[in-house]
Structures are given as C-alpha cells and as structure tokens.
Amino acid sequence: MKLRKTVWRFLPLSLLVFLLTGCLGETNLTALDPKGPQSQWIFDKMLLSLYVMAFVSIVVFAIFFIILAKYRRKPGDDELPKQVHGNTALEITWTVIPIILLIILAVPTITGTFMMADDEPDPEVGENTVEIKVTGHQFWWQFDYEDEGFTAGQEVYIPVGEKVLFELHAQDVMHSFWVPALGGKVDTIPGITNHLWLEADEPGTYKGKCAELCGPAHALMDFKVIALERPEYDQWVANMQAEVEEPTDALAQQGRELFGADGLGCIGCHAVGGTGTAAGPALTNFGDREVIAGYLENDDEHLAAWIRDPASLKQGNNMPSFPQISDEEMEALIAYLRSLSVNEQ
Missing domain, CATH: 2.60.40.420 (Cupredoxins -  blue copper proteins)
Known part of the structure; x- marks a missing residue:
C-alpha cells in the first residue's frame, strides 16, 4: 500500500521531468x-x-x-453471441484498409527517396x-x-x-x-x-x-x-x-614561431592558408570559431587546457599533448591562433 502511494506521488513529477527533457537539447x-x-x-x-x-x-x-x-x-446470458468467422465482407474490409494505408505511406516515401537521392x-x-x-x-x-x-x-x-x-x-x-x-x-x-x-x-x-x-x-x-x-x-x-598575413603584434609573432616547424611543429598537422597538412583540422579561420574541439567554448582557458592535455577533454582523439609549454609560450600561441580570422580581412 505504501509503495502504491509513493508511485502515485512521484508520477506527476516523473512526467514533468520527461516533458522537460525536450527543452534540454541544443539549438x-x-x-x-x-x-x-x-x-x-x-x-x-x-x-x-x-x-x-x-x-x-x-x-x-x-x-x-x-x-x-x-x-x-450479462446475467442470464446462456448463449454465445453470433459468430462471424468466415464473414467475407469483414475479411475484405480489414485486408483492404491496411493496403490503402500502406499506399498512403509508400507513394510519398518512394518519390521522396528519389528526390533525396538526386x-x-x-x-x-x-x-x-x-x-x-x-x-x-x-x-x-x-x-x-x-x-x-x-x-x-x-x-x-x-x-x-x-x-x-x-x-x-x-x-x-x-x-x-x-x-x-x-x-x-x-x-x-x-x-x-x-x-x-x-x-x-x-x-x-x-x-x-x-x-x-x-x-x-x-x-x-x-x-x-x-x-x-x-x-x-x-x-x-x-x-x-587569400594569403594569410603575418601577424603584426609581437606576441602573436612569437606564437607564430612556436606554431611553425621550428617550434612545436603544430603546422605539421594543422594547415593554415594552404600551408601544412590535414592530419588535424585546418585553422585558417580559427579565430572566427565559437567552439574548439567541436564542443568547448572558444576562450583562452579552454584553449590552453586543450593544448596541454587534449585527451582529458576528448578521449581517444589523436592530438598529442604539450604539457611542457610555459605560461608565456601559451599566451603567445593563443595570441597567434586568435589572429587567424578571415572575417577581419
């Protein structure tokens, strides 16, 4: 009895939570x-x-x-109701109706399949x-x-x-x-x-x-x-x-050197303006992006954490970690990445 009362007490709350889950999705x-x-x-x-x-x-x-x-x-009913087994009209009815419903679904589905395959x-x-x-x-x-x-x-x-x-x-x-x-x-x-x-x-x-x-x-x-x-x-x-211009800011220039082959070698995986390879995402317009790693807000804190230890933020990804980067080097590298914006050209 107590269990039944508990279930009925929490049922409305459970239904509310179920309905609100539809509001939690991303835009x-x-x-x-x-x-x-x-x-x-x-x-x-x-x-x-x-x-x-x-x-x-x-x-x-x-x-x-x-x-x-x-x-x-009902009380006093001793006879079985009339049996309709073998009623031809009923059998035709419940055979034809599903066929009609299938046609209603099949015709637009087939035409739409060809439309989407074009x-x-x-x-x-x-x-x-x-x-x-x-x-x-x-x-x-x-x-x-x-x-x-x-x-x-x-x-x-x-x-x-x-x-x-x-x-x-x-x-x-x-x-x-x-x-x-x-x-x-x-x-x-x-x-x-x-x-x-x-x-x-x-x-x-x-x-x-x-x-x-x-x-x-x-x-x-x-x-x-x-x-x-x-x-x-x-x-x-x-x-x-367009050709990516060299940064004019001194800190970003230092970050450009770190990004290059003679620095951390990031250019070996991330192409910028046609230079580099596609082992990782191209970064030509990195400064214009709202997120990094596909889901993290593109701010300095997340970017630094991602560069130092990407595996902790996105398990199984192939980007190497760079825990050895000093705070000064990280600041310069981030300044350079922020300068990569095609919307400012």
Whole structure:
C-alpha cells in the first residue's frame, strides 16, 4: 500500500521531468524544426505517419470499447453471441484498409527517396553549384572545397537557398554525417564514397552530429553548418583563398614561431592558408570559431587546457599533448591562433 502511494506521488513529477527533457537539447539540433526542403520532407512524412497511426489507434480502440460495452456478458446470458468467422465482407474490409494505408505511406516515401537521392548539380546555379568533400576523422570533420582550393575544419559554410553537394568519405572508422535541421543522415565509410545534398532556406548556424558510434568521444564529434547569403558566402570564400598575413603584434609573432616547424611543429598537422597538412583540422579561420574541439567554448582557458592535455577533454582523439609549454609560450600561441580570422580581412 505504501509503495502504491509513493508511485502515485512521484508520477506527476516523473512526467514533468520527461516533458522537460525536450527543452534540454541544443539549438537547431532537432529534426522537428526543419530549415530546408529535405528536412521539411522528412518532417512532413513523420507527421503523415503519426496521423495514420493515430487514425488506426482511434478506430481500433473505439471498436474495442464498443464491443466491450455492447457484448459484455450479462446475467442470464446462456448463449454465445453470433459468430462471424468466415464473414467475407469483414475479411475484405480489414485486408483492404491496411493496403490503402500502406499506399498512403509508400507513394510519398518512394518519390521522396528519389528526390533525396538526386545529387546532380542545381541547373539554376549551373557551374557555380557548391561541391564539398567531407572526410570524417576520429573525432573531427574535414571539409575540402576542392574547386575553390582550400580546406576548412569543423565548420562548413554554404550559400542559402542553393543545393549544396557533399561527397562523403571516412579516414579511419565509420561515421555518419547528420544535420537534423537540414536533412537526413548518411554514413561515411572507409573505402566507400557516399553522396548527400543539403539546402538551407534561411541564414543561420545549424548544428551537426556524428550519428554512428565511432569511438570513446563519439558524443563530442560535433560540427556546424553556417549558411550565408550568396554575396556573404562569396566574400568568405575569397577571404579563405587569400594569403594569410603575418601577424603584426609581437606576441602573436612569437606564437607564430612556436606554431611553425621550428617550434612545436603544430603546422605539421594543422594547415593554415594552404600551408601544412590535414592530419588535424585546418585553422585558417580559427579565430572566427565559437567552439574548439567541436564542443568547448572558444576562450583562452579552454584553449590552453586543450593544448596541454587534449585527451582529458576528448578521449581517444589523436592530438598529442604539450604539457611542457610555459605560461608565456601559451599566451603567445593563443595570441597567434586568435589572429587567424578571415572575417577581419
């Protein structure tokens, strides 16, 4: 009896907590607020499926309760109710109705599947269609703008209102490229090339996730899609293509030397303005990013902690640690990284 009272006492609180969990998600990391034609199609078909399921549930439960009320056993009922086994009309009815419901779901699903698989360039944009090569790493994303001649990391920029083509690869293990507000998810598989297109209806920052368990830091393998109007996007591309200027500040210059091959050798993994390799995320526009390591706020404290001991913040990542850096060297290195901003050019 006491257990029953306890359960009923905490049931409302449990339901409230369950409902509030929907408020804890990150902005734009939801498929329930579509911002593109592909995500809108997915959302609409989700609603269609819910309507069909609701219709079936209402009809089934209505019939169930009507039968319970009408044909319940009463005192003095000695005869069995009329049996309808073998009733042709009923059998046709409950066979035809599911077929009709399946057709209602199947027709838009098939047409939408072909729509989402159409990875041909947008005829209205023609040769200016943006094509981006995506490579999933443990645990970050590489974005190669091969036609434009530069590489970006962790943040991918696209023009608004245009179909953007993505060529998906994986460097090490299977990942899954997913931007819920813009479209569905597609796996990136080592040795296999997959394709996906996305389109953003309005400017904004849309969060993406790896949707395939890929290692201990899978949950932290985030990225961002930043949609800009075409003139702003073209300006961003031009800034990324421009030669990175040497910092004028003395502290940043010292940090540039530490970053180079004769210092800590960071340039051996992180490309800047076309110089360096893609063993780690390109840092050409690092100063413009809101987060580091995919999820940490891009402030000096987090940046210093990340450089000194990245494994403690993102388990299983391949970046080496640099605990030997002095506070003065760290200050200089951070000053240089902060100077890497294409938006200021």
